Amino acid sequence: MRNIPLHWQIIAAILLAVAAGVIGGPDASLGSLQLTAVYAFLGTLFLNALKMLIVPLVVSSIISGMAGVGGDKLEKLGGKTLLFYACSSLIAILIGLAVVNIIEPGGGDNRALAATISTSDPEISESLAKVEGRGTGDIVQVFVRMIPSNIVSAAANGEMLGLIFFSLLFGFFLARSKSEHAATLMHFWQGIMDIMTEITMWVMKFAPLGVFGLVAKTVAITGFAAFKPMLLFFISALIALLIHAFVALPLALRYLGGVSPRKHYAAMTPALLTAFSTASSSATLPLTLKSIQEESGVSKQVSGFVLPLGATVNMDGTALYECVAAMFIAQVYGLELGFVQQFTIVMVALLTSIGVAGIPAASLVAISVILGAIGLPLEGIGLLLVTDRILDMIRTAVNVFSDSCAAVIIARSEGEDTLIAAKP
Template structure:
């Protein structure tokens, strides 16, 4: 059975099992005499203890850890090989300019789409504000972001998984190997062999992907009651989902058709395993091994292109997050009856687009970035507390959009550099099942 089908089946099964476990907890709550005992009864039940916090939590965490285990060696080795394989070092400069330019463009389009939707449908009008608290971490200043791009200790960067620093270090090592003559060729061959071993490790881990996704989805749906969480936030929730789907299906399709003349439907079929994995893991970095495998085996993109553009995109490209930020900003403004001027709306676009690079490596990046945007337009940061409850559910979808954007930009850049196998891209009957 195709890997995508397996993941989809186990994802649906996980959702069903999670809902059943949640209903089991709700049944106990309904039987309790005091409403305050509901949470205690659910958390102390044998089902919650042994399955939700036991089996589901352990199984999902093991899969996430396995993917994260691959992240640093995969990015380092593949990027060194990619730079080393470039016959012309000036080509690296072209790849950088094209990739960063397209990533910033798609993020700006995502924010503009989000603000347009929120302005038309006004999901925050009439929303009761109530008490909402949120403790936002500080966003690093731009000067620190620029300084910290170059690692003082590359091994520390690998230990802390600082992807921007790892990318810079790998590019420099690849250039050094290229310029080192015969000695460089020997080291380059070692990295080529290491890359093959790492990719085989990806194949091994991906055979467990359906089960890992099952555990992750089951835990999510057994912990978050969908109907209760959405409630009065239903209009915001639905609008964010609509914005994400429009951006993924419309924006990326137009860009791929316009710049490459390739069939966008075949693109989405090629990236389907990565999109499903991203939905289950809610992490662009954790999904990176799958994204790279799909780019090579299904899209036909050459290694010296995707080994640079995909790690960079997983680090700085956040189209799905940008859509959430745009809609959330206007949602909060409407809830507080604040009219934002055109200048403030432009500030939202510029702040969120440019700051995405600086906050990419910070946990809960979307909420931290949103806090910075709200501050720029004088809206209360604590209002983020209103949307925290359903953010976990939205995070799954926007992560899938994020990695799809990474792959779309990679496809466009590869086509412009003549670094894509068109036959592989068009061959929808020969998609990688991670078994070869």
């Protein structure tokens, strides 16, 4: 196994997991041992190991990146990063809007789906409880939490926006500091980042086992039969996500970054497969940093600034999905949306994809805000639960790929050669 590239190991694990989940189903067991419990155990161990790395890796990478870039370049680098993230998310949303208008997955026979929603269903009731009373005020509160009153508490609770804000400040003033101890601090944070990278490489040796557990559990519990009535919605969201991942972002890589999209896909394959199986941009961040630095050749200064920020605020796939989901629910309820309502969906999806990053059940909260903005019942969220897990895995991979594209394009704009530059 040692001689087999990691991405092939992960692909093999995913295929075996799908087979195990389909054949065994949710009730499969070996004697008294429930197989889904085994899958959950393997997946949870791997996911916890990745989450264990997030806080020290994010803090050290941002501080090291900021200190290495220097305070004078922050405004320029930060401006480029935020501009790319805003533009890529907007393009993703517009792609989703175009696809859902063309296919109309909620029209025709699927309009009868609205009558099938039962708020007495425990899963639907639980999901509605998470979003009940949510509104645009929740988005404002997330931005308030960007400045944490207690940085230790923010780290313990996984409030990444607060951690990122503190790390940016620390790195900025460390780069400008004239203190005799500044160099020592720079070496300290760089040392932590180097060690965290080594730990990441060790954890990733167990990735095939973790991926197998996560995917097998999902397939065993979800199955495929429930997808039939929602197939058109699933296909619409999938097509839009694929267009963004395989058309829009590669064009940006080629013409804005001057790099080979094919080489970048190859470099990012392990990270993308991990993002797909974990459905977590933050949990995938350690491997994303490793791949972008070692395989794509982006400097630690640029990647250490761009990627942790992107893992929290750049959600192309999520923003696209929010738009498609809201339009689908509107179609199911027979609501014809005009230009103003669709423009509202686009703008709210763009804002919520950033603003709800720190809220549990983030995509459901974001969709509930959109539904409230255009006057649709929250019960429509119940329609999304059947396909949500699989689409969550796919849109997370798109989120991670967008972050990596930003890192490469911004590195190229800063004059870095990278390892994937296109041949002249």
